[in-house]
Amino acid sequence: MSRKRKIDSECRIFNEQWTYDYFFTQYKERAVCLICQDIVSVFKEYNLRRHYETQHKDKYDWLEM
Numbered sequence: 659m660s661r662k663r664k665i666d667s668e669c670r671i672f673n674e675q676w677t678y679d680y681f682f683t684q685y686k687e688r689a690v691c692l693i694c695q696d697i698v699s700v701f702k703e704y705n706l707r708r709h710y711e712t713q714h715k716d717k718y719d720w721l722e723m
């Protein structure tokens with residue numbers, strides 16, 4: 659009966675590490691790209707990483723520490 663998992667709620671928590679990894683910050687209930695101000699409404703690492711890799715990786719990869 660307990661099919662509901664905690665994963666669902668955990669996905670809604672913004673991970674501060676994403677700011678360093680993908681240049682996203684939290685604004686209210688959403689994640690906002692610091693580079694282009696695009697909004698990703700789902701707090702999933704995959705979504706943020708995909709945005710970064712498709713939109714900005716070429717220009718910002720050299721900033722990686």
Ligand SMILES: [Zn+2]
Nearest residue numbers: 691693694696
């Ligand atoms: Zn962006």
